[in-house]
Amino acid sequence: MSTENLQYPIGTxxxxxxxTPQERTLFLSQIADAPAxxxxxxxxxxxSQLDTPYRPGGWTVRQVVHHLPDGHLxxxxxxxxxxxxxxxxxxxxxxNLWAELPDGRSGAVEPSLRIFEGAHARMxxxxxxxxxxxxxxxxxxxxxxxxxxxxxxxxxxxxxxHHTAHITELRKRMSWLAxx
Numbered sequence: 001m002s003t004e005n006l007q008y009p010i011g012t013x014x015x016x017x018x019x020t021p022q023e024r025t026l027f028l029s030q031i032a033d034a035p036a037x038x039x040x041x042x043x044x045x046x047x048s049q050l051d052t053p054y055r056p057g058g059w060t061v062r063q064v065v066h067h068l069p070d071g072h073l074x075x076x077x078x079x080x081x082x083x084x085x086x087x088x089x090x091x092x093x094x095x096n097l098w099a100e101l102p103d104g105r106s107g108a109v110e111p112s113l114r115i116f117e118g119a120h121a122r123m124x125x126x127x128x129x130x131x132x133x134x135x136x137x138x139x140x141x142x143x144x145x146x147x148x149x150x151x152x153x154x155x156x157x158x159x160x161x162h163h164t165a166h167i168t169e170l171r172k173r174m175s176w177l178a179x180x
């Protein structure tokens with residue numbers, strides 16, 4: 001498998017593409033399903049398996065699991081800021097440095113799995129309640145520029161599938177039996 005395929009097993013993502021209401025429904029479904037998919041992807045992995053990088057030079061499975069709630073909580077807060085402020089300026093965060101902190105490098109995955117479940121339940125509840133005008137609310141991201149709340153939903157869905165695929169593809173390559 002090529003390095004590109006190891007890094008982007010479901011392909012890359014582009015912010016700002018228009019989506020239909022049907023696609024939005026699909027993305028919200030993917031967001032709702034993401035915690036169960038992640039939990040299934042790491043089920044029955046040993047500590048040494050959790051500490052295996054998903055690709056050469058990549059994060060460990062453990063770091064990937066911790067990264068998902070870190071990133072998604074940031075996007076949830078950004079969406080709420082966009083709903084309550086006039087085009088707020090939001091910052092990126094140093095994902096790689098966060099992944100190297102002790103909780104990301106060696107912490108148990110169960111707390112992050114629970115945070116991910118709770119954050120996604122809240123996100124889906126919030127996003128399903130939005131009016132057409134609220135979907136168009138904007139925020140100014142320090143790296144990505146001007147985005148709407150609608151831009152966040154496909155990104156969260158892709159990001160969940162992207163990182164879960166890192167784990168499931170590693171399991172296949174390493175012949176680690178998937179849970180039944």
